[in-house]
Amino acid sequence: MDCDHINKLIESYLDAELTLSDRRDFETHVTDCGDCSAQLEAMRALQNNIQNMHYHTAPCTLKQTIKNQLRDYTGEDTSRISWLKWSAMATGFVSVGALSSWLVLAYIMVSPLQTRFTDDIISAHVRSLMVDHVTDVESTDRHTVKPWFNGRVDFSPPVKDLKEQDFRLIGGRLDYINNTAATALVYQRRAHIINLFIYKYSPSQHSHKPQLLQRNGYNVIYWSRNGLNYCSISDLNKKELTEFSQLMATF
Amino acid sequence: MLTKKDRQRFERLSLPHLDAAYNLALWMLRNPAEAEDTVQIAFMRAFEAFNSFSGNNIAAWLMTIVRNTAINTLNRNKRNSNLVSFDEIAHNTEKPHINNHDLRPDEVMSLITKQTVIAELIERLPLDHREVLYLRDIEGYSYKEISEIILLPKGTVMSRLSRARAQLQKWLLQQQRKEHFRGL
Numbered sequence: 001m002d003c004d005h006i007n008k009l010i011e012s013y014l015d016a017e018l019t020l021s022d023r024r025d026f027e028t029h030v031t032d033c034g035d036c037s038a039q040l041e042a043m044r045a046l047q048n049n050i051q052n053m054h055y056h057t058a059p060c061t062l063k064q065t066i067k068n069q070l071r072d073y074t075g076e077d078t079s080r081i082s083w084l085k086w087s088a089m090a091t092g093f094v095s096v097g098a099l100s101s102w103l104v105l106a107y108i109m110v111s112p113l114q115t116r117f118t119d120d121i122i123s124a125h126v127r128s129l130m131v132d133h134v135t136d137v138e139s140t141d142r143h144t145v146k147p148w149f150n151g152r153v154d155f156s157p158p159v160k161d162l163k164e165q166d167f168r169l170i171g172g173r174l175d176y177i178n179n180t181a182a183t184a185l186v187y188q189r190r191a192h193i194i195n196l197f198i199y200k201y202s203p204s205q206h207s208h209k210p211q212l213l214q215r216n217g218y219n220v221i222y223w224s225r226n227g228l229n230y231c232s233i234s235d236l237n238k239k240e241l242t243e244f245s246q247l248m249a250t251f
Numbered sequence: 252m253l254t255k256k257d258r259q260r261f262e263r264l265s266l267p268h269l270d271a272a273y274n275l276a277l278w279m280l281r282n283p284a285e286a287e288d289t290v291q292i293a294f295m296r297a298f299e300a301f302n303s304f305s306g307n308n309i310a311a312w313l314m315t316i317v318r319n320t321a322i323n324t325l326n327r328n329k330r331n332s333n334l335v336s337f338d339e340i341a342h343n344t345e346k347p348h349i350n351n352h353d354l355r356p357d358e359v360m361s362l363i364t365k366q367t368v369i370a371e372l373i374e375r376l377p378l379d380h381r382e383v384l385y386l387r388d389i390e391g392y393s394y395k396e397i398s399e400i401i402l403l404p405k406g407t408v409m410s411r412l413s414r415a416r417a418q419l420q421k422w423l424l425q426q427q428r429k430e431h432f433r434g435l
């Protein structure tokens with residue numbers, strides 16, 4: 001084998017992809033050839049550098065979130081303990097006020113009625129993403145979005161600009177939850193779409209305290225304010241969706 | 252329908268690969284918050300598809316799903332933002348040329364360099380180079396396994412790896428020469 005050929009085999013050699021006989025020929029050549037041996041060592045050094053790079057450990061909250069979501073998916077009870085644990089962790093993260101005092105982590109209080117209602121919310125959210133029909137009115141300007149709802153619903157949804165908090169308004173939409181017209185405001189953080197539903201209808205056991213639910217991999221937060229009911233839903237993590245909802249609720 | 256038993260089996264098989272999944276997402280997205288979200292979504296997708304998984308290499312199967320999810324994240328970011336980083340759109344696919352005579356002996360030895368430098372340089376590589384480099388050099392997958400994960404021929408895996416490494420060597424060399432020059 002000549003130097004050109006050997007040179008082409010350096011990486012396959014280091015990656016343990018050569019056949020035994022090629023490997024032997026390669027090694028024989030390299031022992032006798034200074035140029036090829038220098039090339040080999042340079043490549044080996046690079047590979048060592050890469051392999052010695054820092055290997056990260058996944059955040060422990062990530063593992064817990066996945067475990068909770070899996071249990072949620074199979075319909076197993078997410079234990080009260082893990083929710084409490086989560087709320088304790090989340091309080092540490094959120095700087096805007098005390099999260100736990102605002103939000104009731106009332107997973108076990110959820111009624112079947114509210115579960116069905118939540119399923120409705122989830123379908124509406126998924127539908128909006130699937131048919132690529134997230135918005136009826138597409139605008140980052142709340143002064144465009146708000147008037148659009150005039151005459152379409154019999155209430156005036158508060159539309160807030162949270163650009164500075166890094167939640168981008170991308171538009172609004174008219175949707176139906178439980179056969180009742182609801183406004184959907186659409187916000188975005190990174191790649192995550194947040195649907196904020198505002199509606200008058202309230203299932204009889206709709207709590208007036210903010211509530212966080214997790215279902216089918218989505219986080220859902222309910223709250224009420226000035227006679228209107230709110231529900232934010234997203235695949236965004238709980239911490240950030242809570243931050244969003246809290247900003248919305250306490251403006 | 253997935254049961255509690257499926258969930259337990261899935262956790263037992265998949266969670267040991269959580270770090271690998273997270274690191275792959277981090278290499279691809281270069282952003283811890285997005286990597287975390289991506290892995291979370293990927294694991295749920297994997298579980299949804301768990302019944303259809305019949306192979307014996309769950310790690311590689313998970314990597315495939317994490318990779319696809321990360322690409323979705325990137326595409327979505329791109330669609331929703333005017334800021335598209337240059338290296339993600341199109342990159343020069345020409346292999347940077349280094350031949351034997353480019354390297355002086357002292358340079359060969361000093362290629363054994365600092366890890367911080369290499370981490371920064373890897374971030375500058377285009378996405379399709381970073382992912383193969385991660386799968387090969389960090390996770391130790393074979394060319395064949397990588398080709399199955401990224402759904403491209405083995406030859407493509409090899410040429411991408413080769414270009415990635417040649418590019419890194421070229422940058423390292425440039426940096427060293429700069430330092431050397433400053434030292435004079």
Ligand SMILES: [Zn+2]
Nearest residue numbers: 003006033036
């Ligand atoms: Zn030679």
